[in-house]
Amino acid sequence: MRRSNNQYIGRFAPSPSGGLHFGSLVSAIASYVDARQHFGQWILRIDDIDQPRTKSGAAESIIHTLNAFGFKWNNSIQWQSERISQYEQVIQELKDRNAVYICACSRKEISKIAASGVDGMIYPGTCRDQGHKENSSRAIRIRTNSERIYFSDRVFGHFEQNLETLSGDFIIRRADKITAYQLAVVVDDYLDQVSHVVRGADLLMSTCKQIYLGGLLGYPTLDFAHTPLVINKSGKKLSKSDRAFPVNPDTPLTALIAAWRFLGQQDITPHVQTVEEFWDEATTKWSIQKVPADYP
Ligand SMILES: [Zn+2]
Structure with a gap:
């Protein structure tokens, strides 16, 4: 938008x-x-x-x-x-749209199987279709796809990523229930216009990642x-x-x-x-x- x-x-x-x-x-x-x-x-x-x-x-x-x-x-x-309820509203919206899923993997389990990406480990999608239920120690991940995400940085120039291969499905709410930075910053920039x-x-x-989330939520570029x-x-x-x-x-x-x-x-x-x-x-x-x- x-x-x-x-x-x-x-x-x-x-x-x-x-x-x-x-x-x-x-x-x-x-x-x-x-x-x-x-x-x-x-x-x-x-x-x-x-x-x-x-x-x-x-x-x-x-x-x-x-x-x-x-x-x-x-x-x-x-x-x-002071914005936790607003982040939770967005997380609920993403849940309702089946854009996210619960991940039951521990850090240790992921580090055994995952390759290193540009921004942390590449999550291999283990829990994508497992239908795990939420509990006190499970993170929420957003589904990514192979779409090319790109932007023109005013300092670094053209930049693009395929999230599926470079980062995998990434966390939007951590296992300790704290909203992940990637989601919080996107919602904040939207709320602050x-x-x-x-x-x-x-x-x-x-x-x-942030452009991808903003796009899913229909926020302005x-x-x-x-x-x-x-x-x-x-x-x-x-x-x-x-x-x-x-x-x-x-x-x-x-x-x-x-x-x-x-x-x-x-x-x-x-x-x-x-x-x-x-x-x-x-x-x-x-x-x-x-x-x-x-x-x-
Ligand atoms: Zn998992």
Whole structure:
């Protein structure tokens, strides 16, 4: 389905498993400045659906840092943890349409038989036609097919996947009853009327799954751009547990300019002294064509 108006709504959706790290700042800047350049809106959503991984105080710390860095969001902050009934409604709809099934496999069982795919193990469809009943320790999987899912990423260009062979039927509700990220993010972007997603390339390999789910649910098509990942010295993606590049809310300009350079952008002039001046100049200079399409 195509969106009926041309309104730009972007978003930043950090998960509160720690404070804001340099890698998240890079994607936050790209998403924010792209929205500003399009005279769009920008939404802040806290992806706290995975409660076991949520660290107490992390959301507040992220919000504090974003404020100190001069980010301004429209509307009130959205929280995934407040949308569980909406996710459940969608899961029920998919159940009613027989688009999903219950999987009784343990991780261990799957790892014995499954090959490694682009985004985790390729589930071989063991439980597809078993008619398992739901119980307290069973996941729900969506049926995939061999249809080619493709999109044009504004940074990485044309991208396509055959989900059946590259990931297999994937989980939309985990065995611990938590809505899987893949489904939650699709429902969220729909509810928030997001039109443009600018986020880190760690989600590039999940995008086709999300496009597939959005298509099944009849949601409007989104426009995607993925920003390069910040890699630490050992070659791993920088995570929240990695303290190598903490962003300090007391010296916002230093971190903003470092992240701006990482995005391959034209230098900010030395006379810029405040975050407000930074955002004004960054909005004028932003060029998504300059963002390097580096994928580890
Ligand atoms: Zn199974």
